[in-house]
């Protein structure tokens with residue numbers, strides 16, 4: 302029987318209670334690869350990648366616009382995963398030289414790779430330029446000059462997008478909109494922000510996005526250009542740059558289309574203003590990533606078909622309102638492609654009942670990994686779901702907390718979950734939906750070697766990333 306969300310589509314449980322992924326039982330996985338191990342359901346990942354491409358492709362075709370789907374490699378990148386998403390028609394976003402190297406080594410064409418980052422090194426920029434990446438997303442005025450200089454010195458023209466902040470923040474079930482942003486990414490569309498021209502000047506802080514100067518004259522004399530407009534103008538001016546378009550990323554784990562729609566309207570308005578100022582109507586608009594998934598039973602992931610239709614209808618209306626033809630769009634899902642496709646398989650060690658304040662007992666179930674393989678609960682208070690997967694149990698469920706083996710009381714994998722009361726050492730326990738930001742954020746805290754990533758497909762498993770060993774750790778130590 303298939304378990305359903307938040308597990309990947311290939312996860313099922315047989316009559317004896319043993320769980321399998323794509324036909325491979327967890328006892329076999331544990332015997333072959335050890336625990337802890339990240340287990341990735343290849344078919345599920347490919348289906349999600351293809352599903353996003355199809356959903357957005359057809360919804361945007363309906364409004365007469367093209368769309369590219371970039372897989373946000375920071376969620377999890379390996380040679381195989383880069384190849385899979387490439388085969389499913391996605392492009393790949395990278396944010397560092399390391400991610401870029403993996404995408405290139407996997408055979409993703411440079412033209413299908415984007416380079417992000419708020420503090421790219423010259424090496425990273427040069428590598429990207431020499432690989433012929435399709436786009437460098439620039440994040441500051443100084444970076445515009447640096448990319449232009451590095452491209453110019455090589456006789457190249459760098460394709461760039463300018464990352465803007467629209468004031469829209471989304472995540473979970475809500476979005477909020479603020480004029481001014483206190484974060485490191487992007488360039489604000491709000492006038493009255495310090496930019497290169499006005500740096501150091503104190504300006505009115507109460508300018509809402511919809512009060513921004515609308516056109517060329519009048520209001521523009523009252524307020525300096527927004528940092529976003531200043532950056533776009535500079536990118537247009539530099540002959541070593543080809544300004545492809547405008548980029549906006551509004552958040553993570555978004556479950557509602559409103560934030561994307563409001564941000565898209567702001568970006569399309571900015572695009573029209575730039576065209577009015579310079580005669581340059583940029584070709585592309587990127588709406589970023591952040592498509593939400595189910596982490597717990599009963600949670601409902603964002604449906605790509607529905608969100609694609611909603612966002613397409615909304616951007617078509619916004620473009621008509623501002624009176625410009627539609628650009629080509631792109632989106633950057635990471636978590637939504639790889640998150641649900643992955644689970645982590647652990648072995649239970651110590652089981653300890655602890656009396657808590659309200660008189661209840663909480664059963665602390667320690668597993669052989671922890672915050673080094675999944676930092677998200679400690680970092681964000683992220684919630685996960687766990688089950689005993691190696692056997693059936695008819696024991697009464699108990700209130701349990703799944704914890705790791707690290708020297709830190711915050712080393713929690715699952716804050717609260719019902720597990721069978723007879724949970725015991727040696728049980729196999731799986732945590733669902735760990736494919737994104739699990740291995741990619743893993744550390745060697747306590748000198749714990751990082752677990753392998755094992756792909757499963759059609760009844761067979763293979764190692765994508767091998768388990769680290771203590772020898773690997775010692776090899777770095779120069780004594």
Ligand SMILES: *Cc1c(COP(=O)(O)O)cnc(C)c1O
Pocket residue numbers: 373375376417550552553554589590591592633634635636637737
């Ligand atoms: C993190 C990030 C993404 C991917 O976010 P998900 O929540 O994994 O979809 C996409 N674009 C940018 C610029 C990001 O920083």
